[in-house]
Amino acid sequence: DAGITQSPRYKITETGRQVTLMCHQTWSHSYMFWYRQDLGHGLRLIYYSAAADITDKGEVPDGYVVSRSKTENFPLTLESATRSQTSVYFCASSPGGEQYFGPGTRLTVT
Amino acid sequence: AQSVTQPDIHITVSEGASLELRCNYSYGATPYLFWYVQSPGQGLQLLLKYFSGDTLVQGIKGFEAEFKRSQSSFNLRKPSVHWSDAAEYFCAVGHGNQFYFGTGTSLTVIP
Numbered sequence: 719d720a721g722i723t724q725s726p727r728y729k730i731t732e733t734g735r736q737v738t739l740m741c742h743q744t745w746s747h748s749y750m751f752w753y754r755q756d757l758g759h760g761l762r763l764i765y766y767s768a769a770a771d772i773t774d775k776g777e778v779p780d781g782y783v784v785s786r787s788k789t790e791n792f793p794l795t796l797e798s799a800t801r802s803q804t805s806v807y808f809c810a811s812s813p814g815g816e817q818y819f820g821p822g823t824r825l826t827v828t
Numbered sequence: 829a830q831s832v833t834q835p836d837i838h839i840t841v842s843e844g845a846s847l848e849l850r851c852n853y854s855y856g857a858t859p860y861l862f863w864y865v866q867s868p869g870q871g872l873q874l875l876l877k878y879f880s881g882d883t884l885v886q887g888i889k890g891f892e893a894e895f896k897r898s899q900s901s902f903n904l905r906k907p908s909v910h911w912s913d914a915a916e917y918f919c920a921v922g923h924g925n926q927f928y929f930g931t932g933t934s935l936t937v938i939p
Contacts, residue, residue: 749925760931761872761918768925808871815860815879815923819871 721745724809724820731799732828739794739823741809749812750792752776752784754805755822761808767792799827830855832919834930841909842938849904849933851919861902862920863893866932872918878902889913911937 722743731737741750752764763776765784773784781803783795792811796803804827810817833852841847853859860879864872876887883895893904902919914937919930 751927761929763927766925774925810872812924812927816862816874816877817872817920817927818874819864821871822869 722809722811722818722820724807724823726823727821728824730826730828733799733801735799737796737799737825739796739807739809739825741792741794741820743790743792743809743811743818745811745813745818746789747811747813747818748789749814749817750786751810751812751817752782752792752794753808753810754778754803755808756805764794764807796825799825801827803827830921830926830928832921832928832930834917834919834933836933837931838934838936840936840938843911844908847904847906847909847913847935849917849919849935851902851904851930852900853902853919853921853928854900855921855928859902859921860923861893861895863887863891863902863904864918864920864929865889866916866918868915875904875917909935909937911939913937 725740751766753761762778767773767786770789807823809820831854862877863875866872875891876885878885878895886892916932918932
């Protein structure tokens with residue numbers, strides 16, 4: 719089906735573990751984004767990508783790594799998870815104007 | 829600096845009453861403006877967008893918004909609220925990688 723999907727939807731991991739959150743879109747949108755949403759902080763941009771092989775930092779990039787080898791995929795990796803990275807993570811894609819959001823991944827770091 | 833302000837953190841309305849959610853922005857260029865809705869446990873869904881042209885834009889679920897350049901505002905309205913409209917609403921401005929969200933307005937609908 720067309721759209722933007724995220725996996726897993728829920729994840730529990732331990733401090734220090736590496737975790738990868740997946741994002742896939744079927745529209746061939748140029749732009750893709752990763753946000754985290756926390757109470758009291760709203761949506762904060764972690765990383766974005768303007769095209770395949772082009773990525774850049776957002777507001778809160780520390781502790782995260784992204785890659786974009788294909789237009790449709792934009793995985794987010796937490797290299798060594800910390801409790802402060804417990805959050806809901808949203809991926810979005812955009813043709814250049816409006817953004818379209820995935821359903822989110824709820825990540826808990828214990 | 830570019831920014832979006834939603835001055836109302838929380839609004840409560842009665843079912844059937846009219847609704848207006850405020851949004852003010854600061855943006856250096858001609859803005860692209862958006863409203864999103866987020867139900868609990870869900871992602872953000874695009875309600876409507878303004879790029880150019882008619883300053884009154886219609887969206888999904890009976891919502892509309894009016895762009896007022898002189899006031900740097902893009903307020904969201906609905907003439908009659910339904911209980912299912914209870915959600916978080918976000919205003920946003922920008923395009924490409926320059927995209928800014930407001931902090932959201934939580935809407936409660938009472939019967």
